[in-house]
Amino acid sequence: MLFFLSPLFLLASCSDDDQVNKNDEKMYVSSTQQQEIYEIKQPAISNVSRGLIVNNMNNSLNVTEIEKGLMDLSVNYFPTKEFYMQEGQYLDGKTINKWLDRKSKEGFGLNPPIEKSTGDVLEDEKSNPKILSHVLEQNFVNKENGKVEGMSLAISLNEFYDIRVHDDKGLTYTDQVKVDTNEDKVNDVENYGKKVAGTIIKNIRNNNKIPNVPIYLTLYQESNKNDIIPGIFLAQTSIPEGEDKIDKWDAIDIKNYTFPSDSLYSLDKDTSSKLLIFKEDIQEGFKHLNPKIVGKLRYENGKLTELKIDVNVPLINDTELIGLLQLTSTKLNTILFDYIPISIRIIDQNKDVGIVLWDPTEKQIYVTPI
Numbered sequence: 001m002l003f004f005l006s007p008l009f010l011l012a013s014c015s016d017d018d019q020v021n022k023n024d025e026k027m028y029v030s031s032t033q034q035q036e037i038y039e040i041k042q043p044a045i046s047n048v049s050r051g052l053i054v055n056n057m058n059n060s061l062n063v064t065e066i067e068k069g070l071m072d073l074s075v076n077y078f079p080t081k082e083f084y085m086q087e088g089q090y091l092d093g094k095t096i097n098k099w100l101d102r103k104s105k106e107g108f109g110l111n112p113p114i115e116k117s118t119g120d121v122l123e124d125e126k127s128n129p130k131i132l133s134h135v136l137e138q139n140f141v142n143k144e145n146g147k148v149e150g151m152s153l154a155i156s157l158n159e160f161y162d163i164r165v166h167d168d169k170g171l172t173y174t175d176q177v178k179v180d181t182n183e184d185k186v187n188d189v190e191n192y193g194k195k196v197a198g199t200i201i202k203n204i205r206n207n208n209k210i211p212n213v214p215i216y217l218t219l220y221q222e223s224n225k226n227d228i229i230p231g232i233f234l235a236q237t238s239i240p241e242g243e244d245k246i247d248k249w250d251a252i253d254i255k256n257y258t259f260p261s262d263s264l265y266s267l268d269k270d271t272s273s274k275l276l277i278f279k280e281d282i283q284e285g286f287k288h289l290n291p292k293i294v295g296k297l298r299y300e301n302g303k304l305t306e307l308k309i310d311v312n313v314p315l316i317n318d319t320e321l322i323g324l325l326q327l328t329s330t331k332l333n334t335i336l337f338d339y340i341p342i343s344i345r346i347i348d349q350n351k352d353v354g355i356v357l358w359d360p361t362e363k364q365i366y367v368t369p370i
Contacts, residue, residue: 036075038085041141047087049096049137056100056134058162058225065230066136066220070154073252077216077238078140078150086148088137090210096135099200102128108203110196121165122173129161129179131192133222135200152216155200157193159231160224190234193219197237198246205244215239218252229256229296253302259295259309271297271304271335278334282311285327289313289320304337309344316348321369328356329367338363 047053057063071085101109111130118124133156140150163175180188197217204210216238223231233252239245257264260279265272279293291313298306313324328344335342339360346354357366 036080038071038075038080038083038140041084041086045087045089047137048089048092050087052093052096053134053136056096057156058133058158058160058222059227061227061230062156062220062222066134066154066156069220069233069254070136070138070152070218073218073233073236074138074140074150074152074216077214078152082143083140083150084143086139086141088151089139089148090151090204090207091135091137095203099135099196099203100130100132102130110199112192121167122163122175125161125163125165126175126177129158129163129177131158131161131179131189132156132196133158148211149213150216151204151211151213152218153200154218154220154233155193155197156220156222157189157234159189159221162225187221187234189221190219193221193234194246194249201239201246202244212241214241217246223256228294229258232256253300255299257297257299259297264297267299268297268304274335275309278309278331281331281334282324282328286313286320286324289316289324291324304340307335307337307340307342309342310347311344312347314349316346316353318369321346321354325354325356325367325369329365332356332358332365 053063053067054060057066074085098108099110101107102111103109103113110132112128114124114128118127136154136156138152139148140152141147142149158179161177161179163173163177165173167173182188197219201215201217204215205212216236218236219234221231221234223229232255235249236252237246237249257267259272259275275295282293283291291311293312294310296308296310297304311324311328313320316324324346328346332342332344336358337360340358341360342356342358344356345352346356352370354369355367358364359366
């Protein structure tokens with residue numbers, strides 16, 4: 001029989017000298033801790049391009065990241081105390097699909113044209129990959145007068161172009177190519193995004209059906225469709241009310257990493273080593289279950305801000321689950337950070353069966369089967 005385990009308070013001995021040192025340190029507060037959340041304008045209404053994002057973006061991780069990430073980034077431009085958030089009401093599927101078309105003399109397409117056709121439809125697509133994949137819109141409604149007084153846009157860009165094309169005989173061809181194949185340090189995907197962003201802003205300002213409000217705009221680069229972490233936001237800008245030009249861009253330094261990986265070890269050897277010890281302790285304690293452990297880490301401006309761990313244990317029984325939760329909460333001390341929220345999911349055949357949480361604000365560990 002499963003039972004709820006009460007919150008486990010972290011007990012750590014701390015000398016007076018340690019306490020003084022901690023007080024002298026300037027604590028880094030992650031955006032996750034200080035995050036503000038928008039109230040949704042009621043009654044809630046769906047995006048006018050509802051469903052299109054699922055077709056245009058290559059996996060659910062990217063969809064979740066761009067939707068949630070755009071809201072989080074918008075907080076600095078449209079304060080949560082002053083604005084409700086509302087799903088986009090102006091950029092419909094027809095408008096977005098026009099932008100996603102290849103550039104032509106007649107149309108509004110913003111993706112690269114096929115300059116010289118070879119007669120081989122697959123090779124033409126591989127030589128001229130589409131870069132723009134979607135444009136996400138969110139609106140911000142003034143709480144006092146109920147009017148839309150702000151708009152946020154996320155321009156989604158392909159790092160990898162997944163090809164699905166038909167020839168004249170109706171045969172279908174699929175493949176994938178990396179968009180930026182140059183070995184230089186220039187991100188061609190980002191540069192292309194900045195280029196099309198200017199056209200998108202002009203199109204919006206020329207549409208009298210769209211309110212002339214301040215716009216926050218960001219570029220998002222999708223991860224590969226089979227990746228277990230989402231893509232990244234590359235850059236951001238804002239366009240004042242009445243303006244139709246982008247004056248400058250600011251870089252965004254938010255990156256996601258997996259554990260174990262060489263890239264994480266190169267970035268943060270200390271954290272990677274701590275996670276390795278944690279992983280080995282859990283695997284040693286439950287050898288007969290052969291647990292598979294994967295971590296997902298988020299860094300902002302080079303600092304770790306969030307840690308999520310999945311512990312996959314197929315066919316675990318109730319008694320084993322309780323023991324694993326107890327061991328996991330105990331070994332959590334190995335990887336604990338004062339200011340970083342940590343969540344550990346115990347998963348049995350794609351189903352969550354237990355969770356361990358570290359709350360850096362309350363300084364508590366919560367453990368419970370599900």
